Amino acid sequence: MSLKPLNSLKESLSNRVIVELKGGREFRGTLDGYDVHMNLVLRQAEEFMNGELVKRTEVTIVRGDNVIYISP
Amino acid sequence: MVMPQNLLEKSLERVVNIHLKDGREITGKLTGYDEYMNMVLESAEEDRNGEKRRLGTLILRGNNVVSITPI
Secondary structure, eight states: OOOOOHHHHHHHHTTTEEEEEEEGGGEEEEEEEEEEEOOEEEEEEEEEEEEEEEEEEEEEEEOGGGGGEEEO | OOOOOHHHHHHHHHEEEEEEETTTTEEEEEEETTTTTEEEEEEEEEETTTTTEEEEEEEOOOOGGGEEEEE
16 A cells, blocks of 8 residues: 555645645644645745745645745 | 635635746735636736736636646
């Protein structure tokens, strides 16, 4: 039985993750939830644009189709 | 765990800030959404690299969305 990506994501719930997005965007935050589209809920998120911190937010929804990778 | 759609439900009637794929930002009151993440916004404003525009009521197609932050 292989490790399925969404099950692997479950292991990261409540942990800090790095989410790399298309277009040079990156979020770092605590993974609070996700769904089958890989839409994410991130708490205490920091948003980076081309490596530069642009914003801190309490909670943010990231739409799954922008995700390149999620790193625990 | 908070599923993304549940957080959207909780954000109804609140002001949200939405990042779009082309770099635009939209701010407005969320009055509706569906399973595609299409949204209805009221008193919406568009910010395109600092160039602001009032749009009023807006139906936003979900496929353009990068992130949504309730504020």
